Amino acid sequence: MHIFTGVFLVALLLTTAARLWLGNRHIRYIRAHRDNVPQEFAPQINLSAHHKAADYSSAKTRLHMTHAVIDALLLLALTLGGGLQLLSDWWTGWLGDGLAFGIALIVSVAVIISIIEIPIDIYRIFVIEARFGFNQMTPTLFIIDLLKQALLATVFGVPLLLCVLWLMARMGENWWFYVWLAWVAFNVLVLAIYPTYIAPLFNKFSPMENPELKTRVEQLLARCGFKSQGLFVMDGSKRSNHGNAYFTGFGAAKRIVFFDTLLSRLEPAEIEAVLAHELGHYKLYHVIKRMLWTFAVSLGFLWLLGVLISKPWFYHGLNVTTPTTAMALLLFFMITPIFTFLLQPLLSAYSRMHEYEADRYAVRYASASDLVRALVKLYKDNASTLTPDPLHSAFYDSHPPATLRIARLQSATQN
């Protein structure tokens, strides 16, 4: 057996085992704490809501675990199982080995992976979300969403792919740097047009209307020094009962988006506190910082691909006998996640740090006790578990565990 085949198999096995082990720990921890609402939440969250959160989180985690196994089997089938080589031979017979071949190979693999994801999505939405009373999506809307996503992937993905494959073929040894420039330009473009042109394809966005709320919000925006033309309500209730708020875009396209589901459940003072948190993300440059990190890391990865692309063992170790640039791209992006899995806790910790920073910002401009009340309502309404396994949470959670986050906010109210 090829040495690289062994390295790949060990990494795949360890990553999959770790994902299953973490999921299993999480489910056991939640079950062990199922009958006790953490004391600090006891007044607002009753036992039946706590049970619902436990069962909902366990069901979602079980699905993640199944997903991890499907991912691993699919990766094995495409690489060592000979799937990619088979597709490559088939397309070469039709198209030779030029740009059309590269596009056909990559698009066909993307289509296969997406088709395998469909039943998982169906199960998540129409079984799990429905069982816990969150789903609002109809089968028709599900199909329309899929078609829109496929259309968007074609309109944006194919030209990007064409550009990347062309640069790889024409730019000599340093192609990876030019591909990186194209990748950065593409991301900035998507980020700039996403709020105004892409998100509206899926949801309706209307300016916030409620006069009492508007006055409060405008006062808050003035205190924070934020230009006010970017406050929108989104019809999230079209697909799900989960409530949320987020910050998106930059420059003139920047906006804060509230789900209608969130506005219907929170009091104006609580909405103000949530908005202050979202403003914190903007004022503390979280979006930009994250983007710069992503660009720096992707430059490193593209450089690495530039090294690997000329190494025969990289292809042979993954059971590919006809190396092409398109195949190198595919192999690299398919196997990278199993080697970078251990970076996940760093990414999550970085994100949680930003959440704490945004909370600290929020309590400077709005009331900490309103933010606490809003968060507890959201935990309850979204059936988020209050008792995650600490290790699972450290690995995956982009937001701090409820108890720690509330404790920090409460110490802020006492100061």
Ligand SMILES: [Zn+2]
């Ligand atoms: Zn946040």
